[in-house]
Amino acid sequence: MKLAHLPLRVTIGAFVLNSGLSKRTLEGEAEGMHAMAVGAVPQLSQLEPARFAKLLSYAEISLGAALLAPFVPATLAGLGLTALGAGLVQLYLKTPGMREAGSLRPTLAGTPLAKDSWLLGAGLTLVLEGLTHGRRRG
Template identity: 55%
Template structure:
């Protein structure tokens, strides 16, 4: 079992609780929420056209719940939790960068601020991943 690094507690607890909470909130989402989330995602990632909104929302919720739990679980290595968080945050930032009206140059518009803040998740994930990989060498 990996040793829990006290320096990771703040990163893992805050990101894990946040992501877990958003996943739980999406789990019982209605058709309107599913259509909204799916519409925004498919605008950025066209391959999602092949997935119906409700199953997409359930899958996203399950992924967020799993990622949040992995971040909170001390037995999940930092590199694994960090890789998951980095990938998730990168996909959210892809949404931010590819959705018209979310930013001017790189600065967020009022509409884009809610997603632009996910850059913090990317930084947290990258820190966990880098530290986890560094300790393996």
């Protein structure tokens, strides 16, 4: 892990890991979370809400651990983070009431989802830096 990646990977990794750990024992919240996800990705309706929550928990725990592990390449950790960020941005864009009419600007209810766009940006930064690392400018 590059020293310059340390602040980004540790802070985001710890946040995502904690989020995944907290989803392990969701009771009563899995249905609402699943319904919101189905609104953005209809194919998720094939999963039971409890199974969806468990899989999401495992995915977040794995991603958080990958970001924290110094031996996981930046490109690989960035791909996982980009996928999570893209999913959250899609949730924001497709969930009614999250944006002001005719705008990308979030409503008060949409701000918690809109702010997750930083995860997409951080993931893309890790991927791009990993892909361009060591290349010389011509």
